């Protein structure tokens with residue numbers, strides 16, 4: 001099985017580099033390897049002898065660029081080197097490699113990009129620490145206006161490697177070569193859209209060095225959770241595959257629950273029941289077949305239904321209404337200590353009241369699935385959770401605060417666990433932005449938890465499967481399609 005792919009923030013990457021250097025490999029060797037990998041990528045992008053302009057910044061990212069420039073020059077390319085700052089001002093390993101450049105340098109604002117068949121952007125990488133202004137800003141503007149392909153070293157300059165934010169302005173690259181491990185900024189938006197194709201070069205940082213970084217953020221991919229997905233044994237019966245209960249909204253708001261219920265059944269829950277307010281029983285009954293239906297009158301009704309111990313996973317929130325009654329439903333669900341998914345109105349009903357849920361889900365696996373708007377409402381008054389510029393950090397803090405897995409949805413959905421693990425999803429499609437899509441996601445999560453997947457694995461697997469299904473369908477996707485697309489994705493994962 002492939003190992004899960006670890007993503008390292010620039011700070012964690014520095015720890016990994018330090019670990020390699022402690023084991024005896026000089027930092028300059030890492031830089032030589034990094035620059036050589038950039039030169040290799042450049043050769044794949046242009047024909048022999050092409051004109052290449054390398055723009056190098058004042059730090060070690062610039063050092064990588066100078067190594068690439070030196071190599072490419074030796075290999076017969078017509079290379080010019082533009083520096084942001086003075087050649088004598090380089091420090092550390094970059095100062096060592098700068099001595100090896102055998103030709104003239106120009107200032108970045110003097111570098112002529114017009115004849116270049118390739119621009120190599122080595123202005124800033126993991127050390128970007130503030131908004132870009134002045135000469136650096138003008139240089140990036142000119143790179144983006146040049147119209148030719150750009151190869152970015154480590155990160156497109158201007159993209160924050162930890163958060164994916166644009167620090168004032170950023171290079172639009174056709175390709176990015178990064179080192180040892182991708183960074184969260186390669187996946188988080190808007191960073192992802194600036195990178196082009198991202199490749200990871202092996203520069204001599206081993207897996208023990210990566211572990212030494214302390215990083216706990218992963219790409220959300222099957223390697224992270226595939227082994228946890230159950231396959232029914234020859235003698236297993238439906239209740240072993242779990243029983244999901246989905247709370248339905250009132251008579252005119254029942255579709256969300258049915259979408260979640262259908263998804264829970266398709267992902268493999270043995271039994272799924274919709275708990276319906278009495279006035280909505282007719283409309284639910286008219287549209288349910290394999291899914292069971294129970295009358296459920298508010299929090300007391302839910303409490304009564306949960307006397308059945310076989311109900312082991314609940315979905316509470318979609319289309320329930322933003323009310324005190326919904327808050328009471330959440331309280332009943334939490335007290336029942338069942339696996340729980342909370343979405344939509346269950347979260348918005350606690351607008352500014354997150355403190356009522358503080359550590360509220362310690363006693364049973366729980367997943368919350370807010371989009372940005374729901375997240376901001378729920379944690380109103382909690383700047384410690386809302387303010388970090390990294391989406392990963394926001395999700396992590398929310399998860400720790402509630403003792404629940406937080407799925408912070410969007411085009412770059414982040415899944416975070418209270419223990420600090422996090423995953424960034426990247427296989428989605430904008431076609432998932434369709435009414436009811438989030439309800440389907442809730443159902444998939446609950447269906448996997450009902451089958452005993454731990455909450456983090458269930459949430460991460462569900463986000464990936466949901467996105468994979470949506471991407472496979474593409475244009476014209478509506479939420480009703482999503483549950484019906486699950487079997488093919490599941491069969492691809494399980495090989496059956």
Ligand SMILES: NC(=O)C1=CN([C@@H]2O[C@H](COP(=O)(O)OP(=O)(O)OC[C@H]3O[C@@H](n4cnc5c(N)ncnc54)[C@H](OP(=O)(O)O)[C@@H]3O)[C@@H](O)[C@H]2O)[C@@H](O)CC1
Nearest residue numbers: 030031058059060061124125126127128129130131132154
């Ligand atoms: N051994 C290793 O560690 C290896 C590292 N490797 C490479 O090192 C890169 C990281 O290097 P790095 O830490 O030197 O940071 P880097 O991205 O060059 O920028 C720092 C410089 O930029 C400046 N600066 C920052 N923001 C600015 C702004 N907005 N506007 C203007 N200036 C700004 C900052 O100035 P200061 O803040 O100090 O004033 C400083 O001078 C990494 O991406 C990878 O490519 C590889 O070779 C593998 C081995």
Ligand SMILES: Nc1ncnc2c1ncn2[C@@H]1O[C@H](COP(=O)(O)OP(=O)(O)O)[C@@H](O)[C@H]1O
Nearest residue numbers: 409410411428429430432433435436437438439
């Ligand atoms: N541009 C996009 N790329 C990938 N996934 C997306 C995109 N837009 C929305 N999604 C996904 O679609 C789902 C929408 O859920 P949500 O916002 O709750 O919608 P609804 O309330 O209509 O169900 C989420 O899983 C989200 O991650």
Ligand SMILES: [K+]
Nearest residue numbers: 124153155157
């Ligand atoms: K760069």
